[in-house]
Amino acid sequence: AQSVTQPDIHITVSEGASLELRCNYSYGATPYLFWYVQSPGQGLQLLLKYFSGDTLVQGIKGFEAEFKRSQSSFNLRKPSVHWSDAAEYFCAVVLLPTSGTYKYIFGTGTRLKVLA
Amino acid sequence: DAMVIQNPRYQVTQFGKPVTLSCSQTLNHNVMYWYQQKSSQAPKLLFHYYDKDFNNEADTPDNFQSRRPNTSFCFLDIRSPGLGDAAMYLCATRRGMGETQYFGPGTRLLVL
Numbered sequence: 001a002q003s004v005t006q007p008d009i010h011i012t013v014s015e016g017a018s019l020e021l022r023c024n025y026s027y028g029a030t031p032y033l034f035w036y037v038q039s040p041g042q043g044l045q046l047l048l049k050y051f052s053g054d055t056l057v058q059g060i061k062g063f064e065a066e067f068k069r070s071q072s073s074f075n076l077r078k079p080s081v082h083w084s085d086a087a088e089y090f091c092a093v094v095l096l097p098t099s100g101t102y103k104y105i106f107g108t109g110t111r112l113k114v115l116a
Numbered sequence: 117d118a119m120v121i122q123n124p125r126y127q128v129t130q131f132g133k134p135v136t137l138s139c140s141q142t143l144n145h146n147v148m149y150w151y152q153q154k155s156s157q158a159p160k161l162l163f164h165y166y167d168k169d170f171n172n173e174a175d176t177p178d179n180f181q182s183r184r185p186n187t188s189f190c191f192l193d194i195r196s197p198g199l200g201d202a203a204m205y206l207c208a209t210r211r212g213m214g215e216t217q218y219f220g221p222g223t224r225l226l227v228l
Contacts, residue, residue: 045219
C-alpha cells in the first residue's frame with residue numbers, strides 16, 4: 001500500500017541553524033509531492049510542490065526540497081531557521097488519479113521547535 | 117484575495133446536538149474536500165465533491181454528512197456529535213485539472 005513516512009515526530013533547532021525535515025514515500029511510480037506547514041490553530045499552507053523536472057524545488061519562506069527518486073525521498077530544507085518557522089510540517093503525496101480524483105496521502109507530521 | 121473561508125473558526129456544541137460547519141471559496145474550484153484533524157495527527161479525509169458528485173470515504177462515519185448547494189459553498193453536518201468528534205475540521209479546494217489543494221484556516225469543534 002502507498003504510504004508516506006516522516007521519521008521525525010519532533011525536531012528542535014536553534015534560531016539561525018540549518019534545518020532538514022525528512023519525508024519518504026512508498027509508491028511504484030513518481031507521485032506528486034508536497035510540503036505544507038501548519039501553525040498552531042491554523043490551516044495548512046503550501047510551502048512547495050514537485051511534479052516533474054528539476055528535482056530541487058524552491059518554495060516560500062526560504063524553504064527548498066529535493067526529490068531523490070533512488071531514495072524515494074522528498075526532504076525539506078532551510079539554511080537558516082527563524083523563530084517564526086516553529087510549526088508542524090506535513091509531507092503529502094498525490095497518487096496519479098484513477099477516477100479523476102487527487103487524494104492526498106499525508107505523513108504524520110514533524111513538529112518543529114525553534115530555540116532563541 | 118481569492119481564498120478558502122471557514123466559519124465559524126471555533127464551534128462549541130453539546131453531546132448529541134447537531135452542528136453545521138461551513139466552507140466557502142472564491143477560487144471557483146471544482147473540487148472541495150472536508151478533513152478531520154485530531155491533535156498531533158495528520159488530516160483525515162472525510163469526503164469530497166467533484167462539482168456536484170459526492171464521494172464518501174469508506175471509513176467516514178454515517179454521523180457525518182455534507183452538502184454542496186453551489187460551487188462556492190460546502191457544509192459539513194454532524195448529526196449527533198460525540199466526544200470523539202472534537203477536532204479541527206479543514207476544508208480544502210482544488211481546481212479540476214490541477215493537483216494542488218488549498219486549505220482554509222479550519223474550524224475547531226469542541227463537544228461538551
